Amino acid sequence: MVSHSKSIQISAYFCAVILIPVYAFGSMALFYATYKSTLNPDILITLFITTVAIVVSFFGYKSMYLLIRFIKTIKGSFEFDENGICFNFQGSSNSYSWSELKNSKNYPSCQVFCLIDSNGNHIYSIWEYASNYSQFRKLALEKIGI
Known part of the structure; x- marks a missing residue:
């Protein structure tokens, strides 16, 4: 997570x-x-x-x-696996496949990675210091190339 x-x-x-x-x-x-x-x-x-x-x-x-x-x-969280992510925020959860996250962007100057769905909607911003960030980035690089 x-x-x-x-x-x-x-x-x-x-x-x-x-x-x-x-x-x-x-x-x-x-x-x-x-x-x-x-x-x-x-x-x-x-x-x-x-x-x-x-x-x-x-x-x-x-x-x-x-x-x-x-x-x-910032108070949200998500779990990820080979199929995609399950984002949890304020008691609700939404699942996204990796193909739906192709619009996601990395902002190295701000140390932030933004998850963006296929419609261009912002889902979640992840700071480099979040727990399990490096494992997520390795899988995201493999799955969506970002």
């Missing part, structure tokens, strides 16, 4: 409390700095600050999106 321990859940909530405001307001601060730099007559400085603001904002918003999806499903 793959699940996140209580200590991982607490650290994820703690990180969310700190990082979500940083991701949201940090990007706004960068764009404000970009706006202020347009008053500078040196165009190269303005272009550099604009480029940095766009790159950092893209990464920040992507990370915030993945963190929010992770927090939504």
